Amino acid sequence: MKIGIVGGTGDIGEGMAMRLSPIFEVIVGSRETEKAELTCKLGSETLKKRGLTCSLTGVSNQSAIDDADVVILAIPFKHLASTLETLHGFDGKTVISPVNPMEKRDFFTSVPPDDGSAALMIKRLLPKDAKICTAFNTIAANKWKALDEELSYSVPVCGDDADAKDEVMGIVNKVSKLQAFDAGPLAASCMVESLTPLLLNIARYNKMRDVGIQFR
């Protein structure tokens, strides 16, 4: 399976690429192709030193969509709409949103767009036959990058297309010790997207780092 990461050289995207590329064919997209190529070169070397074989290709964001079966939008919420405006080719594809619309005021707070959630906004902006799912919303960039640590977390997955949701939950369950949970339709994604600001508050007020979540 080919997984394209739009924003694959960003904080979250880079760690994701490292974790996913020993399991899937990973296509790292960036606004600057050279940056994507460099990220993939360095990433491949790091993984090779650990005795891991990987498939990591650096391309433009557009090529990461065109060449992939499943696309992950690793983009901060504030750049989401403007980035999607410049891209096409999502038709019929499974699209994963780990995006959390939030702000840091005195504390971190969820600031959903008028659509209700980032995932619902993406659904409105992309072609009707793109299959949007939320996943990976609560996995911090540092956790993705800490390759020595297992990711023993729960991952809620929302989506309206049952087959795409199964596919995404299958991807989640192959990564480290992540465990996917069906969290309902995309209309329920606002509750998933508000987890990350809550976890950031808990980290801050309890002097913890990169707090994750488990359902049990």
Add this chain to the structure above:
Amino acid sequence: MKIGIVGGTGDIGEGMAMRLSPIFEVIVGSRETEKAELTCKLGSETLKKRGLTCSLTGVSNQSAIDDADVVILAIPFKHLASTLETLHGFDGKTVISPVNPMEKRDFFTSVPPDDGSAALMIKRLLPKDAKICTAFNTIAANKWKALDEELSYSVPVCGDDADAKDEVMGIVNKVSKLQAFDAGPLAASCMVESLTPLLLNIARYNKMRDVGIQFR
């Protein structure tokens, strides 16, 4: 410490009373005093059979406030405003809200009031010197009642009064294996209150029962 439970004969309140009464002096309030007395009689017998001594007193909702140091509002959101209208005496007291404003549509969804959260609504409705904290929002009624099971869950606590928040976190940490986490000011409580509908969706769509949460 005397803990009063308003709505102490309801689904959540009854289980709370059973768990808290071996540790604290628990005053169970109800609209019907006889019902509170019966709940306490039966609860005391159950706990005695388990070799536990407890302090459980059944009274009216108003007396549960008047006689307590800390008041828990174990009231469903839909009855919250109308119940608080009939009660007084909250001045200077620590008040715990486990209330989650939510609805079951096709799925469970958080439906915060205009104040932003149930806790902020309570703050508006009660005297200025009442110290409101959220706690216990995600612990299901069945879990409270399953006295044979340890409660190995995380409990986010929001509040604006530092001493009251410490007091509430201290109470949480004395119950079974619950672990309190400071989740910030009361203005951050909307993210805590949206956890329960998320957990209910996860239970429903993954055929689980009474899903809880751990931060780690």
